[in-house]
Amino acid sequence: MGLYTLAVVAVLLSASRPLRGNCAGDVDNDLLPVVLVPGYGSSQLEARLTAAYEPPAPRCGARKGEGWFRLWPINHTAMRQNPADAPCFADQMSLVYDAVADDYGDAAGVVTRAPFFASTRGLIGWDRLVEQLEATGYRDGETLFGAPYDFRYSVAPRYYGRLAPLIESASSRNRGRPVVLVAHSQGCALAYQFLLSRPLAWRRRFVKHAVLLSAALGGFVEGMNILAAGMDYGLPNLAREATIRLARSQQSALWRLPTPIVFGDRPLVVTPDNNNTTYSAHQITEFLDAIGFPEGVRPYLTRVLPLWEALPPPMVPVTSMIGAGVSTPETFVYGGDGFTGRPKVAYGDGDGNINMASLVAVEKEWSGVEGQVLKVVRFPGAHHGDFLTVDFAVKKVVAEIHEVGRSVKLCSKTGMQRRAMQ
Structure with missing residues (x-):
C-alpha cells in the first residue's frame, strides 16, 4: 500500500438497539441511496x-x-x-x-445560484468517486444524488430546506431505504449541523450512515491567515x-476559524x-x-460560535476517514510588516489543510458515547483531497459505502429468519 498504509481505528460503542428505526426491510441488493455533500469550492456557481x-x-x-x-x-x-x-x-x-x-x-x-441540485452534475472534483460508484451499479438521479450549494455561505436555512426533501425523496425512490450521506471537508461541517437540526426520529428513519471525508469539525488554523491575508483563487x-x-x-470564512473546544489555548x-x-x-x-x-x-459571535461551542454526537452511525502525517500550517508568525506581510509558518500534523486536532475531534468527543457508532479510518500520507482524487483512497470510500449496504442486507435477512422461526 506504500504511503497509504491503512490504519483502522474502529470504535463501536454498544447500545441496546443501535440500528433502531434504521433497518431497511427486505432488500435484494446492497445499493443504499447515496447523497453527496461537497466541500468548499466543489459546487458550480x-x-x-x-x-x-x-x-x-x-x-x-x-x-x-x-x-x-x-x-x-x-x-x-x-x-x-x-x-x-x-x-x-x-x-x-x-x-x-x-x-x-x-x-x-x-x-x-x-x-x-448553484445549478443541478439533486444531480452529481453540479459537483466539482468528484468525478472519480462518482465514476467508481457508477461502475458498481449506482445511477445519477436514481440511487446517487448530489447536493451542491453556494459554498460562500455556511448554515443556510434555504439549503437545509432543500437537503431534507432530497434525502426523503432519495429514500422514497429506493423503497424506503435510508441514505448514506457522504460529505467532504466543509461539507462535513454542513452535513453535521444539518443532522443536529433534524429530529432524532427523522435521522434514524432517513440516514443509515454518514461517511465524513477529511472532516474539519473544529475549523483549521489556515482559516485565520485567509482572513488576514485575503484570497485570490x-x-x-x-x-x-x-x-x-x-x-x-x-x-463561510468565519466557519473556517479554529474553535475553542478543539484548539484550546494553543x-x-x-x-x-x-x-x-x-x-x-x-x-x-x-x-x-x-x-x-x-x-x-x-456574525462570528451570533452565527458561528454558538454552533461550535460543543460537538454533540449526531446519533447516526459515522465513519470518519482522515489523512495524517502531512505537514500542515499550525502557527503563523507575522513580522515587522504586521498582517500585511508574509508570515513565517510553523507546521504540525494533519492532512496538509486541516490540523490533526480538528480531524480527530469526532473521535475525541464521541468515543464512549452510548448509542453512537463510530469508525475512524486513518490514511498516513493522505492529503486533504485524496479521498476524491487518488484511486486507492477513492476505492476505500466506495468499499465503505458498500459495506454499509451489506449491513442493511444482513439486517433484512436476520429479520426474515426471525419471522420464519415464529
Missing part, C-alpha cells in the same frame, strides 16, 4: 447581472441582461489571457454583509483590497508588537479587530 448592478469597470457589466453565466469554477486560461476580467470576478463573487439583518447576500444587481491582477474583500465577505497566530501578542482560538474576536475586520465580530 452561476450568476446573472440585473440592471441594478453597478460594475467597478465598464467591462464588468458586459453580461448585463444576458442571462445566466458560469461564475465558478474559474477559467484560469481565459483569465490569464484577459487579466482585466479578474477584478470583475472578484466583485461578482463577493458577498455583502447586512449588519441590520445580520445576514449575507449577493452584491446589488448580482443573482447567483490563483488569479492575476487582483489588488490586496479585492483579495481581502473576497475572503472577508464570505460567511498559540495560533503571533504578532511582533511590544507584547509579542499571541492569539488562540479563545481570542478570535481580538484577532478580527487586530486585522482590521471588526465587522466580522458580530
Whole structure:
C-alpha cells in the first residue's frame, strides 16, 4: 500500500438497539441511496447581472441582461489571457454583509445560484468517486444524488430546506431505504449541523450512515491567515483590497476559524508588537479587530460560535476517514510588516489543510458515547483531497459505502429468519 498504509481505528460503542428505526426491510441488493455533500469550492456557481448592478469597470457589466453565466469554477486560461476580467470576478463573487439583518447576500444587481441540485452534475472534483460508484451499479438521479450549494455561505436555512426533501425523496425512490450521506471537508461541517437540526426520529428513519471525508469539525488554523491575508483563487491582477474583500465577505470564512473546544489555548497566530501578542482560538474576536475586520465580530459571535461551542454526537452511525502525517500550517508568525506581510509558518500534523486536532475531534468527543457508532479510518500520507482524487483512497470510500449496504442486507435477512422461526 506504500504511503497509504491503512490504519483502522474502529470504535463501536454498544447500545441496546443501535440500528433502531434504521433497518431497511427486505432488500435484494446492497445499493443504499447515496447523497453527496461537497466541500468548499466543489459546487458550480452561476450568476446573472440585473440592471441594478453597478460594475467597478465598464467591462464588468458586459453580461448585463444576458442571462445566466458560469461564475465558478474559474477559467484560469481565459483569465490569464484577459487579466482585466479578474477584478470583475472578484466583485461578482463577493458577498455583502447586512449588519441590520445580520445576514449575507449577493452584491446589488448580482443573482447567483448553484445549478443541478439533486444531480452529481453540479459537483466539482468528484468525478472519480462518482465514476467508481457508477461502475458498481449506482445511477445519477436514481440511487446517487448530489447536493451542491453556494459554498460562500455556511448554515443556510434555504439549503437545509432543500437537503431534507432530497434525502426523503432519495429514500422514497429506493423503497424506503435510508441514505448514506457522504460529505467532504466543509461539507462535513454542513452535513453535521444539518443532522443536529433534524429530529432524532427523522435521522434514524432517513440516514443509515454518514461517511465524513477529511472532516474539519473544529475549523483549521489556515482559516485565520485567509482572513488576514485575503484570497485570490490563483488569479492575476487582483489588488490586496479585492483579495481581502473576497475572503472577508464570505460567511463561510468565519466557519473556517479554529474553535475553542478543539484548539484550546494553543498559540495560533503571533504578532511582533511590544507584547509579542499571541492569539488562540479563545481570542478570535481580538484577532478580527487586530486585522482590521471588526465587522466580522458580530456574525462570528451570533452565527458561528454558538454552533461550535460543543460537538454533540449526531446519533447516526459515522465513519470518519482522515489523512495524517502531512505537514500542515499550525502557527503563523507575522513580522515587522504586521498582517500585511508574509508570515513565517510553523507546521504540525494533519492532512496538509486541516490540523490533526480538528480531524480527530469526532473521535475525541464521541468515543464512549452510548448509542453512537463510530469508525475512524486513518490514511498516513493522505492529503486533504485524496479521498476524491487518488484511486486507492477513492476505492476505500466506495468499499465503505458498500459495506454499509451489506449491513442493511444482513439486517433484512436476520429479520426474515426471525419471522420464519415464529
